[in-house]
Amino acid sequence: MNTLVQTRLAERDKTVNWHPYTQMKTAGNAIPIVKGKGIYLYDDEGKKYIDAVSSWWVTLHGHAHPYIAERVFQQLTTLEQVIFAGFTHEPAVQLSENLLNLLPENQKKVFYSDNGSTAVEAALKMCIQYAYNSGKEKTKILAFKNAYHGDTFGAMSVSGRSAWTKPFGSMLFEVVFIDTPNAENLENLKVQIRDLAEDIACFIYEPLAQGAAGMLMYKAEHLDELMKFCRSEEILMIQDEVFTGFGRTGKLFAANHLTEMPDIMCFSKGLTGGTMPMGITTCTQEIFNAFLSEDQYKTLFHGHSFTANPLACTAALASMELLLQEETLTAIDRICAQHSGFTEILMQHPDVKNVRQTGTILAFEYKTDQNTSYFNEIGKVFYNEFLQRGIIMRPLGNVMYLVPPYCITSEELDFIYLNILEVLETLIDFTPSNNVLSLKTEK
Numbered sequence: 143m144n145t146l147v148q149t150r151l152a153e154r155d156k157t158v159n160w161h162p163y164t165q166m167k168t169a170g171n172a173i174p175i176v177k178g179k180g181i182y183l184y185d186d187e188g189k190k191y192i193d194a195v196s197s198w199w200v201t202l203h204g205h206a207h208p209y210i211a212e213r214v215f216q217q218l219t220t221l222e223q224v225i226f227a228g229f230t231h232e233p234a235v236q237l238s239e240n241l242l243n244l245l246p247e248n249q250k251k252v253f254y255s256d257n258g259s260t261a262v263e264a265a266l267k268m269c270i271q272y273a274y275n276s277g278k279e280k281t282k283i284l285a286f287k288n289a290y291h292g293d294t295f296g297a298m299s300v301s302g303r304s305a306w307t308k309p310f311g312s313m314l315f316e317v318v319f320i321d322t323p324n325a326e327n328l329e330n331l332k333v334q335i336r337d338l339a340e341d342i343a344c345f346i347y348e349p350l351a352q353g354a355a356g357m358l359m360y361k362a363e364h365l366d367e368l369m370k371f372c373r374s375e376e377i378l379m380i381q382d383e384v385f386t387g388f389g390r391t392g393k394l395f396a397a398n399h400l401t402e403m404p405d406i407m408c409f410s411k412g413l414t415g416g417t418m419p420m421g422i423t424t425c426t427q428e429i430f431n432a433f434l435s436e437d438q439y440k441t442l443f444h445g446h447s448f449t450a451n452p453l454a455c456t457a458a459l460a461s462m463e464l465l466l467q468e469e470t471l472t473a474i475d476r477i478c479a480q481h482s483g484f485t486e487i488l489m490q491h492p493d494v495k496n497v498r499q500t501g502t503i504l505a506f507e508y509k510t511d512q513n514t515s516y517f518n519e520i521g522k523v524f525y526n527e528f529l530q531r532g533i534i535m536r537p538l539g540n541v542m543y544l545v546p547p548y549c550i551t552s553e554e555l556d557f558i559y560l561n562i563l564e565v566l567e568t569l570i571d572f573t574p575s576n577n578v579l580s581l582k583t584e585k
């Protein structure tokens with residue numbers, strides 16, 4: 143294929159498509175991708191890119207995995223969709239059984255939806271209606287300042303206020319935002335919560351790693367203590383594992399790093415191995431029981447047309463099978479170890495700060511005088527440079543991060559590390575005053 147074809151597809155795309163999180167006026171042409179295989183994506187000129195961010199953190203086992211494809215195809219020719227009110231099917235039952243087996247033992251029921259945001263919406267509704275059904279009125283929700291829980295209105299409300307939520311500010315519901323816990327502030331956080339505890343319906347949090355905020359990380363022991371306190375204050379806990387679930391943190395779930403158990407958990411992203419959109423909200427028996435009644439008004443009136451779509455359930459079943467294979471678990475361990483070795487190297491680097499790692503997630507910040515917001519131009523500079531080198535990284539402002547598919551080999555990972563060091567060493571001398579990128583050493 144030639145450049146003309148590529149230009150044409152990009153032009154056609156521009157004519158009809160509105161891309162997510164993209165300022166369409168200044169954005170360059172979207173790159174047409176024609177094929178995916180393993181960690182690679184191929185554009186229509188045959189150039190291949192390593193998908194170092196797992197296509198927005200969803201692809202676990204690489205692209206177009208033949209086993210998942212085969213299972214989905216079988217399902218597609220058997221039962222592609224059925225209304226999930228009044229009906230059920232094997233993939234949904236099996237998936238719920240398999241998932242619950244892996245979760246903290248207090249998780250007893252599975253509620254299906256379509257993506258991470260809707261998994262969060264369902265969780266919030268469960269908590270608010272839990273209070274309502276119990277004859278209490280609880281109107282406040284507790285969340286972390288830099289939280290990100292999705293882009294629908296409820297999910298936006300419990301996300302940190304930012305450029306992303308600004309136009310909708312007055313329409314978002316009331317949320318009490320606290321800092322993420324550390325050894326110093328924990329006691330203070332408890333005081334803040336205790337004062338409001340009676341009105342708080344639930345506490346929602348991303349465990350261990352706050353993804354969209356810029357891969358911010360905090361310790362399991364501090365979250366455990368915060369959870370213990372919320373439990374004692376009878377505040378329901380929603381653990382949003384949309385990003386951290388399915389091996390990202392080095393263990394199957396962030397929950398496996400914790401001793402405390404949440405009341406509700408949310409999943410999406412890696413759930414289907416990145417092949418199909420699906421969300422899951424799980425909850426305790428106690429929450430489920432609060433909706434059991436002769437009174438119809440106590441029903442959870444929530445659902446989506448594609449709730450528990452059999453194809454997505456099958457993709458999730460196949461992906462979870464792959465995830466639990468010895469080979470994959472070993473690969474996750476290897477990535478964690480390799481990341482931690484590279485972390486040591488990055489920490490010595492003069493242009494880098496705040497190097498951090500949680501399992502397969504590695505992040506660091508480029509030192510810059512510019513504001514360190516999402517809009518920091520340096521992110522775009524890095525993005526384009528890595529693209530040229532055939533690596534898809536998508537910095538959040540000055541935060542660079544890696545979230546690779548688990549099938550990445552140790553050589554491929556080294557190749558990415560090497561390129562990061564090269565880019566840092568030879569290329570970047572970013573002058574904030576004139577937004578000019580110059581070469582430190584001419585290439």
Ligand SMILES: *Cc1c(COP(=O)(O)O)cnc(C)c1O
Nearest residue numbers: 257258259290291292353384385
């Ligand atoms: C991505 C994300 C969401 C939203 O999921 P979508 O599928 O994009 O709606 C929610 N919570 C967390 C922690 C996420 O990372």
